[in-house]
Amino acid sequence: MKKILNLLLVTAFALGASSAFADALSAKPLRVGPVQNYGALGTSGGKIISLVNQKQVMLRGISLFWSDATGIQYYNPEVISYMAETLGIDVFRFAMGIQYYNSQGSASDPLDEAYSYMGAKESYLSKLDQMIQAAIENDVYIIVDWHSHRAESELLAAKEFFNYVAQKYANVPNIIYEIYNEPVNTNWATIQSYANNIGAGIRNYTQNLILVGTPSWSQLTSYGNVNATNVAYVFHFYAASHSVGTYGNRITSAINSGNAVFISEWGTTSASGSGNPDASATQQWINFMEQNKISNCNWSMRQYTSTLNNSNEESAILNGSEYLTTKEALSKATFTSSGKLVTNYLNQYRSSWADTLVAGATGACSFKTQTVKETQASIEGVLNASCSYTSSDESVIVVNGSSLQVIGAGYAILQGNDGSKSVVMVSAEPKQTISKFEDFLCRLNGSCSGSRQMRDLTKSGLKEVVISSTGKTNEGATFTLTSLNPAVADVKKAVCSNSSYCYGDNLNASVTMIEFKSLGEAKIVATAPAVTGYRALNDTITVTLAKAFNRIHSKFKDQNIALGGSVADCLPDTMMNERIPVTYTFNGEATTPYLTHVGNGIVAGTENAIVAITATAPETDFYEAFSKTITVVIGDSSLAVNKGEYEESPIIALAPSIPFRAEMQSNGVLLQIAKPGLVSLDIYSALGKLEQSFSKYYSSGSHYLSIETLPAGLYIMRIKQESNQFILRLNKQ
Secondary structure (H helix, E strand, O other): OOOOOOOOOOOOOOOOOOOOOOOHOOOOOOOOOOOHHOOOOOEOOOOOEOOOOOOEEOEEEEEEOOOOOOOOHHHHHHHHHHHHHOEEEEEEEEEHHHHHHOOOOOOEEEEOOHHHHOOOOHHHHHHHHHHHHHHHHHOOEEEEEEEOOHHHHHHHHHHHHHHHHHHHHHOOEEEEEEOOOOOOOOOHHHHHHHHHHHHHHHHHHHHHHHEEEEEHHOOOOOOOOOOOOOOEEEEEEEOOOOOOOHHHHHHHHHOOOOOOOOEEEEEEOOOOOOOOOOHHHHHHHHOOOOOHHHEEEEEOOOEEOOOOOOEOOOOOEOOOOOOOOOOOHHHHEEEOHHHHHHHHHHHHOOOOOHHHHHHOOEEEOOOOOOEEEEOOOHHHHHOOOOOOEEEEOOOEEEEEEEEOOOOOOOOEEEEEEEOOOOOOEEEEEOOOOOOOOOOOOEOOOOOOOOOOOEEEEOOOOOEEEEEEEOOHHHHHEEOOOEHHHOOOOOEEEEOOOOOOOOOOOHHHOOEEEEOOOOOEEEEEEEEEOOOOOOEEEEEEEEEEEEOOOOOOOOOOOEEEOOOOOEOOOOOOEEOOOOEEEEEEEOOEEEEEEOOOEOOOOEOOOOEEEEEEEEEEEEEOOOOOOOEEEEEEEEHHHOOOHOOOOOOOOOOHHHHOOOEEEEEOOOEEEEEEEEEEEEEEEEEEEOOEEEEEEEEEEEEEEEEEEEEEOOEEEEEEEEEEEEOOOEEEEEEOO
């Protein structure tokens, strides 16, 4: 029902570097919005209500655009904060593209795999967590939308997704589940069966509101009798195509028959998303929604022109062709004709949620809601001198005599001794940063993660790493570093005098450095006072000194050998870095009947077989224990005489267990894994663009992953195998 972009997707799925590390389950509201007033939502007859206080609820908000190359840019915490704080939304819609754009419900016109849920499930779950966190912090609702026109054909994937989300976020009241966007040529019985299946899974974990799409692009031609509790039915309209006179009675009929309705998508333009907005028809719909208290989301939050194919979207809210995805950029935004109608509507009806939260709890001790920045030290002149007050959250506000001391971002309710209540909201300010102040690991050979080096910088015979040449945060405050484990690593300021390792401004300059004293981990704490526009710094990193990795010659690698064939020099006698002997086992045994170890080579037998050869070397004072397993296929693996044994009880598992770990080494990553399996590597630019991504099956042991083709720049790398994950930061020179 809106313009379908058939994009040539020339950029990767811009999840944003931080998306993989969002933590919705530990988030807390930083302001007062509708969720603090209503909690989780449900239905009562034809009304959407609060499950906490049974009050009728009406939400107004905005839908994000398709999560494709254009839309995904706006799936951004700063955008959500802007919409909540400046546009006054109560709800936003996470319009997750599943597999196809096609508005006729067919399996055609696919989304690029990098932007589709089916092609990037893990990325979407990470992005969803980030957006749920943003919803919690802004205290608004998020509609988790299976944005499909053929969901009945995606039942298993949808069930897996909604079961996962409902279980993980069972206690998050902010979530609304929209399990089907717009059915097309699908009868109600099929939709109802799908909804019963998905709804039953969600209800195993949560009673949060479920929205069900209705036939013919959610036009309410049929509805009702879905088995789950707290279900509302979806209606979509575009003002220039659908008049209140023709379609409004469908909504009122549904409501009057006890079926709640949620307008999860509406536009000011025609149903294609194109053409001039119809201001008169839009106002008629706004009046209708307000009179009937129907919650709604406008389509959509994006810029007018897509830079990918220069197409225009008249239903977009933001003007121009620039991506406006930071608060600074959005503060200067202008709106399209449609955007002006929508933002005027939202601001006209925006609620004073903080006042609503404490309504009725007024008295001599109460005061007007206060909103301040995190960098403001205190609030003066609001407390009644004859009253005493208690703060509901002393991590936000503390009562200090006649003033309120600002501690951190969030909100607190100040209760007076007369029982009255007042709200103080402290908006988050950006924290200060120190360049490259992040966890890092160094090894005894001097290599470190994060493009650092550990060297004797002061010609003292000690092992040192430069932390900062200025001693100041990037925002200008002088910082202090303190080691909590000085026996492992201590902090000092010293002259970098070794010309072999001290370069540029560091040479013969007094710099802040860390001096390693022994193997182990140390916590380093950085503190700095607040400066204009930035809050005080209090960060902790972990620095580690570990033994070096030993390496084996690259000739020790996976092999395919013909029956009776041989490979020379593939089993080195010693390790490369420290010439200690290598021990080999074959399928976990000293020998195998399927091949013979001759000198440094192997000779295959006459049977088709699979042999796991494991190389091990002991730990030394300087190097960690080494283990690597390769797979040798003799003849045809599909005919291997030991295939069943190999697949049912992988011999690789018999190899000595080593941790999952990764570290930067020159133009690549050295990876160690304890067991074979699929390993994925994602490399994001500093701006969050996915630059490289691949998955490959690796045997257990050590592997070198080259990144030589990556251009120079700052990157964040995520390496993952099952639940194991490593995050590395790289400055590629």
